[in-house]
Amino acid sequence: MSDLTQVLTASGLVKAFVQGADAISVLQDISLHVAAGERVAIVGRSGSGKSTLLHLLAGLDEADAGRITLSGETLTPASNEARTTLRRQFLGFVYQQHHLLPEFTALENVALPLRLNGASQQDAQTRSAHLLERVGLGHRLRHLPAELSGGERQRVAVARALIHAPKLVLADEPTGNLDATSASELMSLMVELSELRSVAFLVVTHDASMLHQFDRVLTLIDGRLREADSVG
Numbered sequence: 001m002s003d004l005t006q007v008l009t010a011s012g013l014v015k016a017f018v019q020g021a022d023a024i025s026v027l028q029d030i031s032l033h034v035a036a037g038e039r040v041a042i043v044g045r046s047g048s049g050k051s052t053l054l055h056l057l058a059g060l061d062e063a064d065a066g067r068i069t070l071s072g073e074t075l076t077p078a079s080n081e082a083r084t085t086l087r088r089q090f091l092g093f094v095y096q097q098h099h100l101l102p103e104f105t106a107l108e109n110v111a112l113p114l115r116l117n118g119a120s121q122q123d124a125q126t127r128s129a130h131l132l133e134r135v136g137l138g139h140r141l142r143h144l145p146a147e148l149s150g151g152e153r154q155r156v157a158v159a160r161a162l163i164h165a166p167k168l169v170l171a172d173e174p175t176g177n178l179d180a181t182s183a184s185e186l187m188s189l190m191v192e193l194s195e196l197r198s199v200a201f202l203v204v205t206h207d208a209s210m211l212h213q214f215d216r217v218l219t220l221i222d223g224r225l226r227e228a229d230s231v232g
């Protein structure tokens, strides 16, 4: 089933964490697909495995069983090297706490994925400056993360996730540390950029007021994903 309109497919994902003699079963049998340009939310109680799932889908951790494809290419099972290459090419990731490099400016943070993909310094910086202007931070290019507000840092993180024109952005509670206004601004920005650039978003969120912005909402419960009734 290699359908190129699906930017992400996962089937039969299983994940348990072994601690001493115990195995903590977190994901039992996860299947999902995200179409090009689609916006999908994942909700679920704390500890239900949302971050674990996102890490598997990003190729940052390995499933015990199951299969994941990104843009039709196999992410799991694959070697570490192959996963890194696919991730750099097709994926962007936004964390709850920005994870920007503290000693790099906003511009350098955004330019990094392009540099890792082989762009020249000049080209990477020009494109990054444009995107930072697009997210309203043209006047903050040389600021370090510590010199930015929480909302500004998350906008830099969103720019960094999008700069290399990925097919899919995974975001783990990207608005979780923001006040209501900044959270709703960041969400609107992600929606706008997903439409403009036809990027799919898969977003973990606790914020019910955001859910109407998504095409679909999935609930993670007892290690499985369920399609929620339409909301909003």
Ligand SMILES: Nc1ncnc2c1ncn2[C@@H]1O[C@H](COP(=O)(O)OP(=O)(O)OP(=O)(O)O)[C@@H](O)[C@H]1O
Residues within 6 Å of the ligand: 017, 018, 019, 024, 026, 044, 045, 046, 047, 048, 049, 050, 051, 052, 053
């Ligand atoms: N490295 C690990 N070793 C052992 N157990 C882990 C590990 N990572 C996560 N877990 C356990 O797996 C379960 C799912 O964790 P996860 O972080 O995915 O939950 P979550 O849904 O993202 O929760 P939250 O909403 O609080 O962020 C938890 O019970 C957690 O304790």
Ligand SMILES: [Mg+2]
Residues within 6 Å of the ligand: 050, 051, 052, 172
């Ligand atoms: Mg989490």
